[in-house]
Amino acid sequence: MTIALGPDWLDPTVLLNGLGPYMLIGLCLIIFAECGLLVGFFLPGDSLLFTAGLFVAAGTIDTPLWLVCVLLTICAFVGNVVGYYIGQKAGPALFSKPESKIFKKEYVDKTQEFFDKYGARAIVLARFVPIVRTFITAMAGVGKMDPKKYFTYSAIGGVAWAAGLTILGYFLGQVSVIKNNLEITLLAIVFLSIVPIIIEVIKARKEKKTLVEAEADDITQVMQAQVHHDDATQVIPRVER
Numbered sequence: 001m002t003i004a005l006g007p008d009w010l011d012p013t014v015l016l017n018g019l020g021p022y023m024l025i026g027l028c029l030i031i032f033a034e035c036g037l038l039v040g041f042f043l044p045g046d047s048l049l050f051t052a053g054l055f056v057a058a059g060t061i062d063t064p065l066w067l068v069c070v071l072l073t074i075c076a077f078v079g080n081v082v083g084y085y086i087g088q089k090a091g092p093a094l095f096s097k098p099e100s101k102i103f104k105k106e107y108v109d110k111t112q113e114f115f116d117k118y119g120a121r122a123i124v125l126a127r128f129v130p131i132v133r134t135f136i137t138a139m140a141g142v143g144k145m146d147p148k149k150y151f152t153y154s155a156i157g158g159v160a161w162a163a164g165l166t167i168l169g170y171f172l173g174q175v176s177v178i179k180n181n182l183e184i185t186l187l188a189i190v191f192l193s194i195v196p197i198i199i200e201v202i203k204a205r206k207e208k209k210t211l212v213e214a215e216a217d218d219i220t221q222v223m224q225a226q227v228h229h230d231d232a233t234q235v236i237p238r239v240e241r
Contacts (some may be wrong), residue, residue, distance in 0.1 A: 023061055029075075037079070037134075050169035056170050057173035084154075085147060128159040133161075
């Protein structure tokens with residue numbers, strides 16, 4: 001259907017239509033794979049969830065919206081749990097092979113940098129970042145992140161991502177302009193899905209700038225104090241004779 005969104009078999013409408021009567025089951029398995037199985041990093045999760053909402057609105061998926069959202073959220077959460085334990089048990093061995101074509105070191109480095117920068121929040125934010133959302137679950141397991149904290153943030157991220165994008169697709173899918181310009185809409189959804197990351201980057205840069213300015217002020221004050229001190233030591237008291 002569109003070159004912009006990749007090959008036809010990764011087009012969300014083609015992918016869902018190809019599942020036929022097993023559309024919802026296949027969708028749940030895809031979301032689970034993208035969130036929990038390391039080989040699912042290439043799957044179009046964001047646009048797929050939005051398109052699922054469109055299909056529910058059009059009746060192509062005849063399951064109630066609330067049930068679709070619940071099922072997808074559960075699959076996203078369970079996927080993260082599975083990914084965590086995969087990372088905990090097999091992660092070090094998988095990611096230590098430099099010749100691997102699937103588990104590339106660049107994916108790991110990108111995910112690790114993201115995780116180090118945002119900490120626990122990364123589990124929520126990563127839901128909206130392709131590739132990162134797949135590998136960050138394993139990285140949390142490799143790093144032995146506190147399971148309680150990890151599962152809590154995974155649940156929050158699962159609701160925001162799986163249910164949120166599906167609901168968005170459902171309501172926007174009833175707008176004729178959106179329905180008739182699906183390609184542009186899906187591209188816009190992909191862009192909007194990374195808005196939280198853009199906000200975090202801007203926020204981090206402002207915080208860094210503020211920290212640098214504060215350090216500069218401290219250095220200036222120290223230098224000024226030193227200058228005053230040096231001036232004082234250069235004053236030679238007059239000796240009366």
